[in-house]
Amino acid sequence: MSRPKPNILVTGTPGVGKTTFCEALAGSAQLEHLEVSKMVRERRLYKEWDDELDCSIFDEEMVYDALEPLLEAGGCLVDFHSSAFLDEGLLDLVVVLRAETSTLYDRLERRHYPESKVKQNVEAEIFQTCLDEAREAFEETDMTILELPNDNEEHMQEALERVQEFVRSYQPG
Ligand code: ADP
Numbered sequence: 001m002s003r004p005k006p007n008i009l010v011t012g013t014p015g016v017g018k019t020t021f022c023e024a025l026a027g028s029a030q031l032e033h034l035e036v037s038k039m040v041r042e043r044r045l046y047k048e049w050d051d052e053l054d055c056s057i058f059d060e061e062m063v064y065d066a067l068e069p070l071l072e073a074g075g076c077l078v079d080f081h082s083s084a085f086l087d088e089g090l091l092d093l094v095v096v097l098r099a100e101t102s103t104l105y106d107r108l109e110r111r112h113y114p115e116s117k118v119k120q121n122v123e124a125e126i127f128q129t130c131l132d133e134a135r136e137a138f139e140e141t142d143m144t145i146l147e148l149p150n151d152n153e154e155h156m157q158e159a160l161e162r163v164q165e166f167v168r169s170y171q172p173g
Pocket residue numbers: 012013014015016017018019020021107150151152153154155156
């Protein structure tokens with residue numbers, strides 16, 4: 001499907017810096033930032049609740065249906081920790097941000113996450129859960145998956161330049 005501007009998924013473990021990155025990229029590349037976890041909360045795109053972690057479990061179909069019409073127009077930055085429920089036909093690039101264990105630990109502590117949630121997310125990052133999910137979701141496609149470190153300001157600038165270059169050289173069709 002032809003889109004005037006590309007759609008980019010920015011994924012990774014909570015705390016790797018997706019939202020910060022997307023805000024910077026949305027401004028500089030003139031893309032629309034879709035903060036999916038916020039959409040899930042505000043539009044109640046869930047049917048289940050995780051009592052242990054005290055958070056919602058997003059509903060794949062509800063989230064897909066909310067995103068599809070927006071992505072059809074192109075030029076969207078999808079900011080979300082999950083990717084398996086999305087279609088390669090809706091996306092042009094997948095970016096997986098990564099952070100070192102100690103970096104992520106500090107960021108999540110600063111967020112005042114409960115210890116169990118900090119631990120669960122740090123483990124998910126160590127086991128590269130989000131990266132593997134994206135690789136599996138798009139393994140039979142020619143989707144480019146960029147795994148980029150995001151531990152500090154310098155990393156973020158490099159990642160921004162890389163993705164800005166992708167947006168500049170994007171050819172519709
Ligand atoms: P996510 O959306 O993936 O959960 P956030 O963008 O909310 O992550 O970032 C988590 C925390 O890490 C925030 O306090 C943010 O300021 C910080 N942060 C994000 N990116 C960087 C970076 N490149 N260097 C230093 N701190 C960062």
